[in-house]
Amino acid sequence: MTTPRNRQVLLARRPAGVPQADDFELTSTPAVEPGPGQVRVRNAYLSVEPAMRGWVSAVANYSQPVPIGGVMRSFAAGWIDRSNVPDLPVGTRVTGSFGWQDYAVVEPAAIEQVVADEGLPLQAYLGVLGINGVTAHYGLLELGRPRAGDTVVVSTAAGAVGSCAGQIARLHGCRTVGIAGGEHKTRLCKDTFGFDVAIDYKAPDFNEQLAQACAGGVNVYFDNTAGPISDAVMGHLAIGARVVVCGTAALSSWSPWPQGPRVERHLLVKRASMAGFVIFDHPQHQPVARRDLVQWIRAGDLVYLEDVLDGLEQAPDAIAGLYRGENLGKRLIRIAELP
Amino acid sequence: MTTPRNRQVLLARRPAGVPQADDFELTSTPAVEPGPGQVRVRNAYLSVEPAMRGWVSAVANYSQPVPIGGVMRSFAAGWIDRSNVPDLPVGTRVTGSFGWQDYAVVEPAAIEQVVADEGLPLQAYLGVLGINGVTAHYGLLELGRPRAGDTVVVSTAAGAVGSCAGQIARLHGCRTVGIAGGEHKTRLCKDTFGFDVAIDYKAPDFNEQLAQACAGGVNVYFDNTAGPISDAVMGHLAIGARVVVCGTAALSSWSPWPQGPRVERHLLVKRASMAGFVIFDHPQHQPVARRDLVQWIRAGDLVYLEDVLDGLEQAPDAIAGLYRGENLGKRLIRIAELP
Known part of the structure; x- marks a missing residue:
């Protein structure tokens, strides 16, 4: 069994203002196996948010800043490729705060959504359904x-x-x-x-x-x-x-x-x-919102656009690009094909 | 029957910022008799509010500005000294938007409160109970x-x-x-x-x-x-x-x-x-608030201060004085002794 490489985007320094490409660095290390009670997620799509500027800022914010040298915090969508959790078999599609990396080893509590098949593409659960x-x-x-x-x-x-x-x-x-x-x-x-x-x-x-x-x-x-x-x-x-x-x-x-x-x-x-x-602050609102949103999308009453960049190497400049206004629709980075 | 003089403080010009003494002028004309369905109020206390700056400003506000040459808008407390309204006999103590003047001829709808004897001084109904x-x-x-x-x-x-x-x-x-x-x-x-x-x-x-x-x-x-x-x-x-x-x-x-x-x-x-x-906007809240306030004042749980100036001639400079911070407590102008 080959150990895959886990490419990661790390925060290299504390940005002043909007984070730029050179505030990050790419590394690659062997992917870790999940421990007891853990799963490993293979990320397929990474999310890029304007709010990320706040997540890397040391200025008072609503969350602890991403540490220097830490994996960039990010929502991501993918599938479970190793599992030590019976309820979460290999192949389960999930979203969560898995970071800008190929593989994330997490506890089940870190999984935000187990994505059932509602006839909508997985990456929609990072944007319009996320x-x-x-x-x-x-x-x-x-x-x-x-x-x-x-x-x-x-x-x-x-x-x-x-x-x-x-x-x-x-x-x-x-x-x-x-x-x-x-x-x-x-x-x-x-x-x-x-x-x-x-x-x-x-x-x-x-x-x-x-x-x-x-x-x-x-x-x-x-x-x-x-x-x-x-x-x-x-x-x-x-x-x-x-x-x-x-x-x-x-x-x-x-x-x-x-x-x-x-x-x-x-x-x-x-x-x-x-x-x-x-x-x-409002996790109880998520199912309420998603129920409405799925219904509106299926009825054709609500449309959304995606701006998909290909490859993890696009990530470092992707936030700055948002602030340059270059994207139309939800910005995502595709880093693996779904099986 | 002598006709009393009605001294009035008129807005002489549109102030830039905080209204100053020379933005007003004092006049004196014979007091008017109330018409059918009207009463005449003899003002005893006039109120001075920071909000008056807004009332005389032409800048977007929550009320029409006081017109140039008009009597300065003001809450006042006094008693009815002429009445053509059976329910409001002479001597009734009242508050309302009677203006900076000795006498106001008004319809009953203009009366904000008919002040019952609750053992509290009339002028309290302009401040802590107003x-x-x-x-x-x-x-x-x-x-x-x-x-x-x-x-x-x-x-x-x-x-x-x-x-x-x-x-x-x-x-x-x-x-x-x-x-x-x-x-x-x-x-x-x-x-x-x-x-x-x-x-x-x-x-x-x-x-x-x-x-x-x-x-x-x-x-x-x-x-x-x-x-x-x-x-x-x-x-x-x-x-x-x-x-x-x-x-x-x-x-x-x-x-x-x-x-x-x-x-x-x-x-x-x-x-x-x-x-x-x-x-x-919230007239329905007034009785609710007054009931609480009267109870707290009587129980000694809530205290208030008054800053009483004597004589209508004090009015023109009284707003500017508020903004100079010279008063302690609710600023009032006493212009007549209660009978």
């Missing part, structure tokens, strides 16, 4: 609390979370306004993701377009940016508006702490609220 | 949702709203931290209003004192400032913190729009929320 879709579902419905007829504005609207949030809002009878960068993404918002209005934040008349699209007031703002786009939307809140703080993609560094227009007066005058969340 | 106490009660309990053992931080803690919010938090079993300006107000917070910790924001080691007082994290922040004090507190939020945006006293102007450290990252990492409110 962190991205569940994040959009929880944030929009639990914190945004949209009502039919509401105007719902979504930033990074062509992204994996934003496109899903916009479609869920539309499925709840809302009028949806998507904000994205560039003509191609803007068209995608309209034509593929079905936003009622799509606005290019790079357009010279962005503020005028936004004012026109939000003339009746913004009831729900689902934000992923925390930058100038957000500041522009805050000026159009309706009375009782809910602002969902899902991400801070527009902030490239937290040192010095970024400044911006104060929000207090908007919140006061509009009796509005602004709330942040971390989806890992 | 807008200030009801604001503190609603904001703290409905938006702050304090739980016993929570650390509750209050800014402008020696003020009419802040001191009340802090005491209500203490009565709900919370540990209370009050922030006020200067040694005298800080001592007042400790000795009179019973805050567990009181911090002088003018002290050179304010940040260190705050960090020490909030080492376990801030569960509820009741803010009246929206300035550097607020920014300092935001750095100490506990997971799941609730920030209540009650006022924006630290912002002297909204043009250009004030800048400050962005709050999004705090809200996200701490799964926190920040919500504004306008107490006039």
Whole structure:
């Protein structure tokens, strides 16, 4: 029995801001056998998230930072190729926080989902049926609390979370306004993701377009940016508006702490609220969200895009690429063919 | 029957920022008799609120601005001295938005409270039993949702709203931290209003004192400032913190729009929320709040201070004085002795 090599992407140093390719290094060591009560997962798809910037940052965050020299933390999907757990036979398809590596030896508790055959591809469970879709579902419905007829504005609207949030809002009878960068993404918002209005934040008349699209007031703002786009939307809140703080993609560094227009007066005058969340706090919401999402996808009511890079060597630059805005849809890295 | 003179304080021009004495003018005209279905109120006490800055501002707000040449909008307490309404006989004590003037002719709908004799002075119904106490009660309990053992931080803690919010938090079993300006107000917070910790924001080691007082994290922040004090507190939020945006006293102007450290990252990492409110939206909460407040005051559990200026001619400078921090407790103007 040959021992396969386990290629790993390690965090080589603490990045300042968005992690770049040279903040990581690739190594290769023999794959480890699982111990008693453990399984070994062969990763097929690795996930790339904007939130990874936070995971490697030493600045106050919602999780311990990835240690220097440690395997980069990541969701991944694959199959069990060695098992010392009777309930998890070889071949079982799973997702979990398995890291940027070929093989992960884990306890069963580390497995997030055992993926049953629902007629959907395995990698969907990393995106629209994984962190991205569940994040959009929880944030929009639990914190945004949209009502039919509401105007719902979504930033990074062509992204994996934003496109899903916009479609869920539309499925709840809302009028949806998507904000994205560039003509191609803007068209995608309209034509593929079905936003009622799509606005290019790079357009010279962005503020005028936004004012026109939000003339009746913004009831729900689902934000992923925390930058100038957000500041522009805050000026159009309706009375009782809910602002969902899902991400801070527009902030490239937290040192010095970024400044911006104060929000207090908007919140006061509009009796509005602004709330942040971390989806890992809400595991009980995952089955609820997945049940809805699977149903909508199968009915053709919810679509998603994937941006699949081939080969583990693509991983180190993949986060920086997200922040360069080069991907359309959920970014994944394929590192093995499913058996 | 002599017709009394009705002295009025009119808004002479649109102030830039905090309204100053010379933004107003005093006039005197004969008092008007009430028409059918109307009463005339003789004002005894006029109220002075930080929110008045907003009421005279043309910038987006929660109410139409006071027109130039109009009587300054204000809560007032007095008695009915002429009545064409059988249910409201002469002598009835009332509060309402009667304006900065000696006499107000109003419909019964304009009367906010008919003040029954509860053994408390009439002017209390403008402060601790009026807008200030009801604001503190609603904001703290409905938006702050304090739980016993929570650390509750209050800014402008020696003020009419802040001191009340802090005491209500203490009565709900919370540990209370009050922030006020200067040694005298800080001592007042400790000795009179019973805050567990009181911090002088003018002290050179304010940040260190705050960090020490909030080492376990801030569960509820009741803010009246929206300035550097607020920014300092935001750095100490506990997971799941609730920030209540009650006022924006630290912002002297909204043009250009004030800048400050962005709050999004705090809200996200701490799964926190920040919500504004306008107490006039919640008339149904008034009797609930007043019942609690009357009971606490009578039991000696809740104390309040008043800062009473004598004479209508004090009114024009009274708002600016609030922002200069010269008052201790609820600022009122006494313009007539109760019969």
